[in-house]
Amino acid sequence: MVDAPLLALHGISRSFGAGPVLDGLSLSISAGERRGLIGPNGAGKTTLINLITGKLRPDSGRVLYRGLDITDLPPHRRARLGIGRSFQILSLFGEASVGENIRGALLAKHGIGTTVARRLSSLEPIFAESEQIAALAGLLPFLGERVDTLPYGLQRRLDIALVTAQEPELVILDEPAAGLSAAETRDLIDLLEAIIRGCTLILVEHDMDVVYALSDRITVLDYGCVLTEGTPAEVNADPAVRRVYLGEETG
Secondary structure, eight states: OOOOOSEEEEEEEEEETTEEEEEEEEEEEOTTOEEEEEOSTTSSHHHHHHHHHTSSOOSEEEEEETTEEOTTOOHHHHHHHTEEEOOSSOOOOTTSBHHHHHHHHHHHHHTOOOOTTSOGGGGHHHHHHHHHHHHHTTOGGGTTSBGGGSOHHHHHHHHHHHHHHTOOSEEEEESTTTTOOHHHHHHHHHHHHHHSTTSEEEEEOSOHHHHHHHOSEEEEEETTEEEEEEOHHHHHHOHHHHHHTSOOOOO
């Protein structure tokens, strides 16, 4: 018997105004798979992520996670099931330190409050865990630094660290290399290789070097539908992909 996919979307449609953004889209992702999601602007990538994470509801179709129908679940319920995501626009607490940002994510994960009456000793495991996460993300030297004083590349690292701090089973990254230099992008690939090991990944990214480096399979969207799907080599060689997404003429 073939194992059921970790995530399955069946006949997903979603419209805004007059036209559909997603049109009967179906997609399945296995546990442990790393899936790149690419397509031209307006292809429906962000809408699809928002439907998976619960920010949006489909007009029709179903979203299944571990075989459970989560189509109508709100985002916080999906997060508790193991779905975590980053955003293209960073949403960090700029006036807080790196450590405070990480500890805040950990406190939320563990359901721990921070009342004045709480003894500092009870938070020691949180401090220790935050240091481990910071070290894995290459942020340990900056633990006490205010986030808004850090270079953009380090802020990107922190954003990803906050996602992985929740220990999600499915990690969804939306344009993690946006705004990074070539050197920072290479460092990001190494970071992601290290910290998403063992997780299932959906990667939305325009930088094809990042997509090819991190994806087992790639799904190409065009006008709200799946244009094609395959390994990086198969997608790279597909004439339709080269014409629609990479902008190349085919003979």
